[in-house]
Amino acid sequence: MSDATLKSFPEGFLWGAASAANQCEGAWDVDGKSASIADCLTIGGIDHPRLITLDIDTDQYTYPSHRAVDFFHRYKEDIALMAEMGFKAFRMSINCTRILPTEHGEPNEAGLAYYEDVFRELRAHGIEPIVTLCHNDMPLEFTREFDCWADRRAIDYFVRFCEVCFERYRGLVSYWLMFNELNLLTQVSATWLHACYCNEGTTSFDDQVDDPRKRFQSLHHLFVASGLAVMRGRKIDPSYRFGTMASISLNYPHTCNPDDVFKAQQATQFDSFFVPDVQVFGAYPFFAKRYFERNGIELAIEDGDLEAIRDGHVDFLSFSYYGTGCVSTTETGERMYGNSFESVRNPYLETTEWGWGIDAVGLRTTLNALYDRYHVPLLIVENGIGVSEELVPDGKGSYTVNDDYRIDFLRKHIEQMHLAVDDGIDLIGYTAWTAMDLVSLGTGEFKKRYGFIFIDCDDQGEGSLDRYRKKSFWWYKRVIETNGEDLEGPIDA
Numbered sequence: 138m139s140d141a142t143l144k145s146f147p148e149g150f151l152w153g154a155a156s157a158a159n160q161c162e163g164a165w166d167v168d169g170k171s172a173s174i175a176d177c178l179t180i181g182g183i184d185h186p187r188l189i190t191l192d193i194d195t196d197q198y199t200y201p202s203h204r205a206v207d208f209f210h211r212y213k214e215d216i217a218l219m220a221e222m223g224f225k226a227f228r229m230s231i232n233c234t235r236i237l238p239t240e241h242g243e244p245n246e247a248g249l250a251y252y253e254d255v256f257r258e259l260r261a262h263g264i265e266p267i268v269t270l271c272h273n274d275m276p277l278e279f280t281r282e283f284d285c286w287a288d289r290r291a292i293d294y295f296v297r298f299c300e301v302c303f304e305r306y307r308g309l310v311s312y313w314l315m316f317n318e319l320n321l322l323t324q325v326s327a328t329w330l331h332a333c334y335c336n337e338g339t340t341s342f343d344d345q346v347d348d349p350r351k352r353f354q355s356l357h358h359l360f361v362a363s364g365l366a367v368m369r370g371r372k373i374d375p376s377y378r379f380g381t382m383a384s385i386s387l388n389y390p391h392t393c394n395p396d397d398v399f400k401a402q403q404a405t406q407f408d409s410f411f412v413p414d415v416q417v418f419g420a421y422p423f424f425a426k427r428y429f430e431r432n433g434i435e436l437a438i439e440d441g442d443l444e445a446i447r448d449g450h451v452d453f454l455s456f457s458y459y460g461t462g463c464v465s466t467t468e469t470g471e472r473m474y475g476n477s478f479e480s481v482r483n484p485y486l487e488t489t490e491w492g493w494g495i496d497a498v499g500l501r502t503t504l505n506a507l508y509d510r511y512h513v514p515l516l517i518v519e520n521g522i523g524v525s526e527e528l529v530p531d532g533k534g535s536y537t538v539n540d541d542y543r544i545d546f547l548r549k550h551i552e553q554m555h556l557a558v559d560d561g562i563d564l565i566g567y568t569a570w571t572a573m574d575l576v577s578l579g580t581g582e583f584k585k586r587y588g589f590i591f592i593d594c595d596d597q598g599e600g601s602l603d604r605y606r607k608k609s610f611w612w613y614k615r616v617i618e619t620n621g622e623d624l625e626g627p628i629d630a
């Protein structure tokens with residue numbers, strides 16, 4: 138039981154889980170959908186990177202997004218399971234290649250109707266959709282033809298796509314997240330997923346050739362597109378709420394050596410705060426401008442761009458939290474990994490099977506740091522642990538996974554959330570990563586499982602795709618039922 142003296146989670150708290158279209162839907166080429174940048178990413182692993190194959194070659198490679206876990210056809214079954222857990226919210230993304238498959242073509246009615254059906258199904262079960270407009274799936278055609286976000290044509294496309302969605306889904310969606318983890322584009326490794334182009338010489342995810350000017354110009358275009366889309370959205374429906382979405386990973390100094398402390402501050406500022414600063418405050422922060430000057434990066438800024446960034450600032454901040462980093466000016470020893478970053482190993486933290494540091498207390502620190510800086514409502518839209526798991530008989534004629542480690546991980550993080558709420562933070566929801574197992578973004582594996590629901594599918598994409606409730610399914614149901622008060626159980630069906 139949690140501490141009764143603590144302030145409770147607010148009424149209407151958005152408990153649920155999250156997903157991304159290209160990691161769960163499959164059906165990559167049906168009903169008029171075009172190929173997205175996720176559809177040419179091969180399966181990888183902890184020790185071999187995902188390849189980017191601009192020509193999709195299904196004879197030679199396995200592309201996990203093509204079938205994924207078939208949420209496209211099985212969404213009713215999945216939503217029914219979410220409803221059984223008592224979800225209040227489900228974070229999902231719209232794959233723009235279903236809705237506007239090409240740059241100039243008409244919206245695709247089949248794609249529009251599909252998401253309308255999904256939203257209606259969620260609403261019928263009392264589940265609030267929280268919708269990411271772009272979770273790493275711009276049309277592959279744009280990469281081939283004009284380096285996608287490096288070109289302003291991507292802005293026009295994205296704003297038009299958003300308008301189509303804002304018009305069509307009025308009354309069905311209230312919360313819109315603009316781009317998934319856009320802040321990662323301050324790092325080279327995010328070029329493909331977020332700027333959606335490959336410089337010559339790039340063949341894989343983990344080893345991308347950089348052109349910083351082009352990367353930051355793309356980021357500028359993404360900011361402008363976001364601002365313009367938010368402004369249009371507010372006109373279409375003033376009750377819409379728009380959020381930025383960042384992957385937040387605070388950097389700790391490895392020691393109290395002032396040099397380490399300063400380095401940690403700089404790293405957090407640049408990697409975690411740069412993008413939310415622009416999208417929440419509506420202007421480039423001082424340190425970004427200095428970075429551009431120091432590195433000879435001159436952005437091409439057109440008339441109206443800075444006004445779009447200013448007037449299209451967002452209403453709330455959503456973020457993914459998987460852990461923290463650790464920074465040193467001297468330490469060269471063991472390394473620790475996280476969501477898209479590598480750092481010095483923090484000796485106080487345990488790590489997951491994939492080497493990611495586990496830091497529940499860091500979530501409270503993060504919530505305080507974010508609220509202190511931004512003073513806007515906060516929404517945690519990803520947090521979880523990836524584990525390779527096997528089904529075992531549940532003793533009742535079906536199968537389950539005894540994922541006590543997941544329960545332990547989530548419990549510790551929710552405890553810290555509760556403490557942060559008691560600290561006075563305006564936290565409006567928590568969508569764990571993920572409801573049902575899906576394809577890992579970083580490695581493309583199926584075996585890196587995060588869900589409350591196990592899906593029978595292996596790394597080659599083979600399996601019945603049948604769904605099974607894990608032990609954490611029952612645990613999370615109880616957490617939601619008690620609005621986060623009971624984190625202990627019962628955890629039996």
Ligand code: BGP
Nearest residue numbers: 157317476523576577578579580
């Ligand atoms: C975030 C992405 C998600 C998700 C998650 C876990 O960066 O927004 O799409 O995949 O990380 O990462 P992975 O799938 O690499 O384990």
